[in-house]
Amino acid sequence: MIPINLLPHRAARRKAQQQQFFVLAGLTLALAGAIVVAVHIFFAGRIENQVERNKYLESEIVQLDKQIDEIRKLKEQTQALLARKRVVESLQTNRTETVRLLDQLVRQLPDGIYLKSIKQTGQRVNVIGYATSNARVSTLMRNFEASPWLEAPSLIEIKAVTIENASLNEFNLNVNISRPQEENASRPKPAVPPAPKT
Incomplete structure (x- = not known):
């Protein structure tokens, strides 16, 4: 027996198009969701890496600040020691010069x-x-x-x-x-x- 389609031709076609649309819409939504999730995971990983780098840089900056402070203190100590050395050298020079001055005054005095x-x-x-x-x-x-x-x-x-x-x-x-x-x-x-x- 030959099958006879009693449904209107246009209605069947419309129903097939709707099914096709819903399938494509579902696939598109699934693909978009997958893309959003992938982008989110990617940027979350980048953010986490950047946060870790920032923490590392902050710890290094703290260490550098400590080293700079130590260097500044060493420079101050060095300057103080050099100043003391100059004072001692000046005192020794002045002591020698005073002796020489008195000696020269005695020698040159007519x-x-x-x-x-x-x-x-x-x-x-x-x-x-x-x-x-x-x-x-x-x-x-x-x-x-x-x-x-x-x-x-x-x-x-x-x-x-x-x-x-x-x-x-x-x-x-x-x-x-x-x-x-x-x-x-x-x-x-x-x-x-x-x-x-x-």
């Missing part, structure tokens, strides 16, 4: 000169004293100029005074302390090793 005061400010020395004549002051300044440890004497003032019925000339002059080059040159040089034999 007869007829009497010192009243000596004041050192840095490398400059102020000398106040009495002389029996102006020529004695000139001799003293020439002696200072010829000394390897003294230089650039400059007369500030000279005036006539009377002390215990004696006529004297009170003078005031400055002179600078110098370090002669011979001091460094006189230090023994290290021996040069002999050339290797060939």
